[in-house]
Amino acid sequence: MSTILNDDKIPNNVNLSSDRRLQRALEAWQPGFLSWWQEMGPAGFQAKDVYLRTAISVEANGWAHFDYVKMPDYRWGIFLEPKQEGRVHGFGDFEGQPVWDEVPGEFRNMLRRLVVTQGDTEPASVEQQRMLGQTAPSLYDLRNLFQVNVEEGRHLWAMVYLLHTYFGRDGREEADELLARRSGDRDRPRILGAFNEPNNHWLSFFMFTMFTDRDGKYQLAALAESGFDPLARTCRFMLTEEAHHMFVGETGVQRIVKRACELMKQPGGDVRAQGGIDLPTIQKYLNLWYTLSLDLFGGEVSSNAADAFAAGLKGRYKEDKYTEHKLVDSFFAMDVLEGGKVVHKDVAMRNALNEVLRTEYIKDCQRGVDRWNKTIKDEGIDFVLTLPSNKFHRQIGMWSGSYFTPAGELLDAATWNARRSEWLPSEADEAYVKSLMMPVTEPGKMAGWIAPPAKGINGLPGEFVYVRLD
Ligand SMILES: [Fe+2]
Numbered sequence: 372m373s374t375i376l377n378d379d380k381i382p383n384n385v386n387l388s389s390d391r392r393l394q395r396a397l398e399a400w401q402p403g404f405l406s407w408w409q410e411m412g413p414a415g416f417q418a419k420d421v422y423l424r425t426a427i428s429v430e431a432n433g434w435a436h437f438d439y440v441k442m443p444d445y446r447w448g449i450f451l452e453p454k455q456e457g458r459v460h461g462f463g464d465f466e467g468q469p470v471w472d473e474v475p476g477e478f479r480n481m482l483r484r485l486v487v488t489q490g491d492t493e494p495a496s497v498e499q500q501r502m503l504g505q506t507a508p509s510l511y512d513l514r515n516l517f518q519v520n521v522e523e524g525r526h527l528w529a530m531v532y533l534l535h536t537y538f539g540r541d542g543r544e545e546a547d548e549l550l551a552r553r554s555g556d557r558d559r560p561r562i563l564g565a566f567n568e569p570n571n572h573w574l575s576f577f578m579f580t581m582f583t584d585r586d587g588k589y590q591l592a593a594l595a596e597s598g599f600d601p602l603a604r605t606c607r608f609m610l611t612e613e614a615h616h617m618f619v620g621e622t623g624v625q626r627i628v629k630r631a632c633e634l635m636k637q638p639g640g641d642v643r644a645q646g647g648i649d650l651p652t653i654q655k656y657l658n659l660w661y662t663l664s665l666d667l668f669g670g671e672v673s674s675n676a677a678d679a680f681a682a683g684l685k686g687r688y689k690e691d692k693y694t695e696h697k698l699v700d701s702f703f704a705m706d707v708l709e710g711g712k713v714v715h716k717d718v719a720m721r722n723a724l725n726e727v728l729r730t731e732y733i734k735d736c737q738r739g740v741d742r743w744n745k746t747i748k749d750e751g752i753d754f755v756l757t758l759p760s761n762k763f764h765r766q767i768g769m770w771s772g773s774y775f776t777p778a779g780e781l782l783d784a785a786t787w788n789a790r791r792s793e794w795l796p797s798e799a800d801e802a803y804v805k806s807l808m809m810p811v812t813e814p815g816k817m818a819g820w821i822a823p824p825a826k827g828i829n830g831l832p833g834e835f836v837y838v839r840l841d
């Protein structure tokens with residue numbers, strides 16, 4: 372298989388032109404995608420030149436090409452990592468048997484649900500972020516937003532390719548539905564909660580790319596282990612692009628934190644009075660987006676997770692680093708709610724796999740928060756950002772009916788509600804952060820609430836014209 376971009380209408384490394392039926396089906400879906408992009412993609416910038424990275428191959432070195440592109444002309448393509456000959460199931464009931472190149476009938480519905488659920492998040496995030504270009508704090512940030520947006524569009528293509536290729540007519544119908552649902556729409560919402568939440572300003576955008584895109588990393592990594600080989604190969608390449616999204620989030624928050632610290636050291640030290648975002652407000656948005664993202668892993672004890680693992684469809688994060696891959700007689704020690712009390716106990720491992728994946732995710736988030744705290748310390752400020760308890764503010768799973776503080780103490784509903792605005796953004800916080808959101812479009816200039824990045828994109832300087840606005 373070629374790993375290099377070809378000149379087809381739809382760039383791909385899957386030899387699309389050899390399958391006329393599939394090619395025609397995808398070419399029929401393409402205009403719907405483009406009109407969705409025009410309607411729900413970044414508002415107001417479709418005709419501008421943006422300095423973007425485009426995937427052109429799956430080679431580790433040189434997979435991307437940087438140049439100015441108008442977003443509707445972005446070459447959204449289909450890229451799968453090359454097939455590894457002789458690959459076998461790495462876990463579950465079929466461990467050691469050859470992986471599947473076709474969908475096994477008995478697991479068809481489960482597999483389609485996994486692909487559709489992943490696919491739905493991709494256009495959803497573009498919809499959530501559609502107005503943010505209007506208030507970007509710099510051209511550098513504006514470009515990064517659009518980079519994330521076009522790549523989420525490509526991730527939608529990746530999932531639609533699987534639906535069209537392997538799921539026949541209902542796959543095509545699901546692909547159409549992916550363009551019909553709308554984030555936050557009352558009648559046709561996106562499938563998962565966090566993808567229907569408003570993303571009204573850049574603090575939320577950076578928290579989203581830090582925490583919610585990172586959920587994406589863990590879901591993709593679990594699917595990259597799949598015994599359904601086309602899914603595994605698709606997800607592996609998506610992970611390459613995903614890394615940049617989390618970089619945008621982590622460094623974006625880090626720059627806001629740095630600016631807050633600088634302003635604290637000014638005479639008076641009142642961050643808000645000087646037009647910055649204070650650390651306690653940053654903590655509240657961290658609490659919000661982190662907990663919305665924890666929900667995306669699903670219930671703590673889940674028979675769906677057990678079934679997907681047993682079938683070899685969805686593994687653990689880096690399955691290779693484990694020695695045992697069947698998980699029939701093993702257990703996971705975790706907190707559960709029993710009779711209104713939190714107890715620590717062993718749960719059958721296969722049923723605990725959502726929690727196992729969430730636990731890996733939490734460790735990864737903590738590493739990012741540690742880096743933010745290092746910035747605060749380096750600035751000489753005494754303040755520590757923390758991840759709240761995984762029981763706090765949950766809307767899915769075992770903890771969702773109960774009320775916990777960020778420290779993980781159980782409270783009654785009335786007390787929790789009375790204290791809510793200590794922990795989560797209040798309307799006043801939201802209004803304040805929004806009031807700061809004024810676009811800065813002069814090359815190299817930054818809004819006053821965020822520090823400049825340590826370096827530019829692709830080795831270019833900070834004052835490079837990342838988006839041409841005229
Ligand atoms: Fe994505």
Ligand SMILES: [Fe+2]
Binds near residue numbers: 587616
């Ligand atoms: Fe992403």
